[in-house]
Amino acid sequence: MRFMCMVKSSETWRAGPPPKSLIEAIGQLGEQATKAGVMVEMGGLLPTSAGARVTLSRGKVTVIDGPFTEAKEVVGGYAVYNVKSKEEVIEWSKRFMDLHKEHWKGFEGEVEIRQLMEGPPDCQ
């Protein structure tokens, strides 16, 4: 089964780049997951200042350019894992967060884990 993990944090944490040591550690963890055959895809997102929102509200479509200063947390990166259980992807995500704990003092955020609806070859 496939899961998408989205890393969310307040954008104030994204004002500056993450510590170099964290980026390296995340790279190593990604390599471990790749070598374990479970990492399908991963990527980081630029700050919301480079993005936009297209909103439909009360029958009206509006486009708002970033940054989204009012947003409490924004997605900063994602990874798609192919694993045997939800617990397994939780374990990888815990390791990911442990790296933040170790390399980025005071960082607060979360990894939201969502199962992908269609993941051929599927086991439904």
Next chain:
Amino acid sequence: MTAADIHRTIDAVFRIEQAKLIAGLARILRDVGLAEELAQDALVAALERWPESGVPENPGAWLMATAKHRAIDRLRHGKLVERKHEELGREAEALEQTVPDLDAALDDDIGDDLLRLVFTACHPVLSTEARAALTLRLIGGLTTDEIARAFLAPEPTIAQRIVRAKRTLAEKQVRFEVPRASEREARLSSVLEVIYLIFNEGYAATAGDDWMRPQLCEEALRLGRILAELAATEPEIHGLVALMELQASRFGARTGASGEPVLLLDQDRARWDQLLIRRGLKALERAETLSGVPGPYVLQASIAACHARARTSEETDWVRIAALYAVLAQLMPSPVVELNRAVALAMAFGAQAGLELVDTLMTEPLLANYHLLPSVRGDLLHKLGRFEEARAEFERAAALTRNGRERKLLLDRAAACTRA
């Protein structure tokens, strides 16, 4: 966390760590069976202790340290010393010295150990079935019960198969190593064969079966992806991974709403999994940059890639597919490959070109009961307007197939020939 939560967490941790654990232990002990036993011991210890103590900060290192302690206990109790004398005595000392060094226990070199483990589990002294079961057990981390369900075999049969395989490895004194250059190619193809067998076992599974069977595809993909990182310079590994990713990309499109099989050219390409296609094409690219004459997996992946790249079935590059089949047929002569080549020739250059090749296969004993031969021939004859001959072929194919839906389809086509 409830006890059940902890157990699920332990399962997950173990799945991530088990292969590395077994591989590391097997290097020290030079005994794969014993290494697996000790890894299991460490799991039992975790199940006993973690519910109370909580999951340790670095669970992988904890498991490795525990397993090593057990290994030392076992060595001290002399069970092994009898068997391996001084050599293991020295190992015991060395082992003891390494125990406090937890970081080193999980160092990067573990990759080499894992590769050794793959080559050992897929050693040619074992039957293909034994290799598959042992690989799923040791590297895939599947339980005996899961493997049994996946292969539709009783659990005791699989358990026996694994026990015997481990015993054979010990008796034949199979070395825990990556084979040297002279035998590397043969040994590698033995590994690839096992992974592709596991994949096909899952791919052939029909809907409604135990979910463990399709799970085999995922396991094979995972094994392939692992191997592709461990032995990154081998083009055929990337070829196999590409082939599996590309075939798996069509998983969601190959059955219709009521479970009937949908042929490749009739599939809704919007349902192909683009992520897997992207991964497959990338793996194929990796294989191609490694130079050398393309092997059978790279060629088959190249053929699959021709389909994956075509946005509609009409855009398929049949000339290239026919050429690839011609190279494949030279590399591994097989009437089934020839039949596929005939189909590609017909698509590229017209039905007559395909029919000429099919006609040369009519006396091939290996295809005597293969329903696709008359089915393909009937299709080509139909395209050429030779309806009476086509009808006979469709009827022959219908009599040979064991699939009810396919039989109906073939009989319908035969009936259509009569009306034509």
